[in-house]
Amino acid sequence: MSKGNKMPNGTDKMVAKRVAEDLGVSISTVSRAFSPTAVIARETRDRVLARAKELGYQPNPFAQSLITQRSRIAGIIVSDITNPFYPEVLTGMTEALQNEGLNVMLFAGTSARGADDMVPLALRYRPDVIVVMAATISSRAAVEAAEAGTRVIFFNRYVPGIAALSVTCDNVLGGRQVADHLIDLGHRHLAFVAGLLDATTSVERWRGFSERCAERGLPAPLKEDAGVFSHDTGYAAALRLLSLKDRPDAIFCANDILALGALDAMASLGLQVPRDLSVVGFDDISMATWPSYSLTTYRQPVRRMIAATIELTRQIITGDGEPPQSRCIAGHLVERNTTRKRHE
C-alpha cells in the first residue's frame, strides 16, 4: 500500500520520483532533464523527457517556486475593463508574458474591493512583476509592492512622484498632434471632453492639446468633463457642448469610448461628421473602424507598449544590464471621418 500518492481518481500521482524509478535514474537526473542549463548527457535528457511525456509528468511549479524563489508568475491588475481598449491589451499582454515563460495571475478590482486591495493579494504569489492596468490606483500600491520586493509596471498610466515604472503612450504629444490636425482642417473653435478627472491619460492629453492651441494662437479650447470614460458620459458631454450658443466646430475626446458617445449625440441632433463638426478620439479601439463611426483617432502603439513592458519585465527579472526605465511611446493619428459619409 503506497502512502497517499494517489489522485482523487485513483491513478497514481505523477511526480519526479516515479519517473526516476521508472527509468532507473535518480530524481536529480529527472530534474536536470527539465532544466535547460543543467549539465546532463543529451541522450539521458531525451530519454527522460520522452518518458515523462508518456507518463504525463510535468514538474510541479509550486515546488519549483519554493526552492528557486522565483514564481514565474506575472500579476495583472485590472479594474474598469468596460473600456474595450483594455481587453485588447489584456489578451496581447497575456500572450506576450506567456511567451516569456510567465504565467498570468489576474486580479480584477471591483467597486467594493478597489484595485489597491488587489496588490496584497497579488503579492502573496511573489510575482516576478505586477502590471497594473487599472485607471484608479493609488501610488500606495507601488510602495507596498516595493516593500515586498516586487516591481510594478503601470500600463497606460503614470503615477506621479513615485519610483514606479510605467509604460505609456505619449499623451502630450498625442494631444498636440490632434490640435494640429484640427487646426489644419480649419477649425478655430475647439473643445475637449475630459474623462476621469484624475486620470493622467485625460490630464496629459488635455495639456498637449491646449498647449498646442495656445502655440498656434488659438483661444483656449472649451473643456467639458465627462466624469468617467464611457459612452453615456461622452454622449452627455457632447450634448452639453453642442447646446452652447458658441458651439465648438471640433471636439477632441479623451478616449474613443467618449468619442463614440459624442458621435451618437451628434447623430441624435442630426449633425454630421465632417460636414458640421470634426470629432477625434484617442486609443483606436476596434469599434473606431466600424463604418458607422469611422472615427478619426490617435492610435496608441499597443504592440510597442506591450513589447516595452516585456522588455522591462525581462530587465527586472534578470537584474543585469541597464536598470529598467519608464517608457513613453509615440502613437499616431489615424484619419477616418475626415471624409466620413455617415447618415447620408
Added chain:
Amino acid sequence: MSKGNKMPNGTDKMVAKRVAEDLGVSISTVSRAFSPTAVIARETRDRVLARAKELGYQPNPFAQSLITQRSRIAGIIVSDITNPFYPEVLTGMTEALQNEGLNVMLFAGTSARGADDMVPLALRYRPDVIVVMAATISSRAAVEAAEAGTRVIFFNRYVPGIAALSVTCDNVLGGRQVADHLIDLGHRHLAFVAGLLDATTSVERWRGFSERCAERGLPAPLKEDAGVFSHDTGYAAALRLLSLKDRPDAIFCANDILALGALDAMASLGLQVPRDLSVVGFDDISMATWPSYSLTTYRQPVRRMIAATIELTRQIITGDGEPPQSRCIAGHLVERNTTRKRHE
C-alpha cells in the same frame, strides 16, 4: 550572518518562522492562526494575526499548496476575446472566483497556440477547476484535464459527447423566442446570420429559431454564414441578404457583434430599423444599448451563469453533496429597436 533569508532589497524575508520567533511561539501556532478551522486560543490568534500584519507576513501559497494538495487556483482559458461579451464575463467571473478564495490564472489562446494548448499549461498548476471561455476548443481539452484529475467547465459552450461540465444560456429557447418575437411583429420572411460554423452557440440558436418558424407554419428561414463572429462579417452577411431579390424582412443574428455589423450594413443602404426591417441579436453586450444601435437582443443571463459556474466550482471542490451537473439557463428578450429612430 543569517543564511540566505534576505530579500533582493536587503530586508529579511518574512516567513512564519520569523513571526514565531518574534512572538515566542512555535511555527505551528503561526500557521494555526491563519487557518480558520484550526484549534487555537482566540487571544493567541489575534496576537499572531496582528503582529503578522505589522511585519507584513502572509503565508506562502506555494508552500501551502504543496502540502495541502490544493492550489486554490482557477484556470481561465480564453481565446477570441474580440467579442465584447467575454471581457464582461471575464471580469465578473474573476471577481466571483476571488470571492470564493480562488485566484485566477489566465491563459490566452492565440492563433499560433490554440486554446487547446493552454490546457497542459494550466494543468501544471493543478487548478481546482478550469473554466473555458474559448469558442474554439476541442473535447480533447476536457479529456486531458480529466486524466490529470481537474474538472473543466465550459462557459457558454457545450461540447457534445463528452463528460464535461458546461454552463450555457438556453440557446435553443432563445432562438425560439426570437422567432416568436419576429413573427408576432408580423414578419414572414426571416433570415438568420450564423457565426462560427461549429460553434454550438450558433448551431443551437439556429435550431431553436428554425424549429419555431416551422411550428408556426412559416417557410424555413434563410441562412447566411458569416464565418466568424465579427462586425465585418456581420456587415458582409447582411449585405448579401439585403441584395437578394426576395430580401428578408427580419434578420436574426447569432450574436450582437454580427447584429451591429448588420445594422451598419443596413444604414449604408439607407435602410432603417424598424421601418424597413427588424434585426435581433444575441448576448446583450453594452453596445447594444447605445442609442445609435438600440439593438433588440436576447440577453444572456450572465450573472446567473457566473453564479452557476461558482456553484459547480464549489461542488467540485468540496466533493460532497450532489455531483455537479451541467447547467442551461434561460435568458430573455430585450426589446429596443422596435421603436428605433436612428438616422432620422
Added chain:
DNA sequence: GTGAAAGCGCTAACAT
C-alpha cells in the same frame, strides 16, 4: 555525468 542529501516554507498528524 550522475546520485545523495539538504532544505525551500508550510501544514498536519502526533505528542504533551
Added chain:
DNA sequence: ATGTTAGCGCTTTCAC
C-alpha cells in the same frame, strides 16, 4: 491549547 516532527515535490550543492 501549544510544540515537535515529518514530509509536500522539487532544485541544488556536494561527492563521486
